[in-house]
Amino acid sequence: MAGRKFYLTTAIDYVNARPGLHHAYEKTGADALARFHRQRGDEVFFLTGTDENATKNEQAAKEEGLTTRELVDRNAAEFQRLCQVWAISHDRFIRTSVDKDHKKGVQEFVRRWVENGDVYPSTYEGLYCTRCEAFYEEDDLVDGRCQFHPNNPDAVQRVKEENYFFRLSRYQDALRELYANDPGFTVPDIRRNEVLGWFERGLRDVSVSRGRNLEWGIPWPGEPGHTIYVWFDALINYVTGIGFGTDEKTFARWWPADVHVIGKDISRFHCIYWPAMLLAAGVPLPKRVFVHGFLENRAGRLSKSSGNTIDPFDFATAYGVDAARYLVLREAPFEKDSPISTDAFAQRYNADLANGLGNLVSRTLAMVARYFDGSVPAPCEGASERAVREVAEAALRDHDAAAEKLAFADALAAVFTLVDEANKHFQRTQPWQLAKDPAKRAALGGSLYAGLEAVRIVAYLLAPYTPGTSARIAEQLGVPAPDAARWAEVAKWGVLREGHRVRAGEALFPRLETPTAAA
């Protein structure tokens, strides 16, 4: 796969609240995939950003005594800071209310619908919650109030307006065909099955504009007073972010997306609406939509509306960025829902990072320093060394197979089989005993060499998840930084040369003595 282009996206985030751990989770998963592909030699474009054109931002701003612009800028900055703190390596952070190319591209996209006869005006009358920005049926309301905003008596209003509707129904057969021909379009299967279920109930045309002379939002082309419904403007970011409607050369280079990484709550939009929207605009479809699961705790799911989020900035500070990234991806398999808890994170930190990886690096380099004065000994492969080598070779294979599928918990587990094997290897060969007998010098060197190679390979394999730590280990080993190394040259056993200098460093992951206090 070396040398191919790889374009991936995350969902863009609503700016009506602060970032939660779930935002960091999605971005970290996507980031690990981006870094994984770069490391294997692919050319990667990684897009993330904020979804800023929701009308509710106007109201939220009013309540805080700010202009809409001020509120949106302030909150968008928090999401950008999140990306910095969590070491997200995106190539572009798109802002839908700011970036001119987005606005222009969206209007071009809609213009194509119009040309294609896929939108038509129609009168819509119904109960509209201005807080949700959604229409509801009478049955959905509780005492005449929105069930999600019961404290806002004025939130629900009866509105009647001219809207443009998108002919979603026209694409039902094309979408069925897509799902029949390409079972991998939506993964994992559990999410695909949900999508198939939606088809069974049929697809209705959807309103894609708002006609209430809104100040905020992207104007409908040639139709003053109408704005493009925020959901549709948001989805189009995936093409405008790489030049659709403004830079066709760049667009042609990156599109179609190799994968859209999203949460399961918005799979309807990405798995049904988005492909139909693209078909209507005459744009090729993305290759895959990966629907990740949710972080859950006993207080219920983590979400903006329930307000039980773990602060992602505090979390990263408490554990360190690399550990934080490792913990969310290891504890919460990307492909499904997972319960999380601060206790589980803390235990995982000590077990895997402090006692496992950190201690292995520490003991290995300490022994090389003590017994060989920091100079790499000659390889000397006995039964134990061979076992380590074989586990390393399996880890390289198994990691990549899992990472390709975005199964990061499995991918990380594969890497840690090598950490465990190296620790067992030292117990088997007992270099501290061999060191007492000058006649066993070669065996001693061989044991430590195998340990060093294990550490080196682990560091490279973990680079997509723990970029800072991997770089530190590479530095201690005096080998090329993970960002700079050619994968084919480092991803194999036996690269370190006899006499090469290595040095011990500070503890990579200090053990937490009171685990529960960490977060």
Added chain:
RNA sequence: CGCGGGAUAGUGGAGCGGCACCACGUCGGGCUCAUAACCCGAAGGACGAAGGUUCGAAUCCUUCUCCCGCAACCA
């Protein structure tokens, strides 16, 4: 009967027709190079409830209970 997913050792998971497995935690032992870390061993569950199919069921079927998600708020 709106659709879908679950219920397995203290916790989190795997297994999905044939001796109930893994990780963490706990307990006991060993080692001493290392971040009181590492290694070895043990205890602990008969798999939500009831019924059925089968030589044999966490694993298939039926009913039930309880969770969760979706059904134009939400990653």
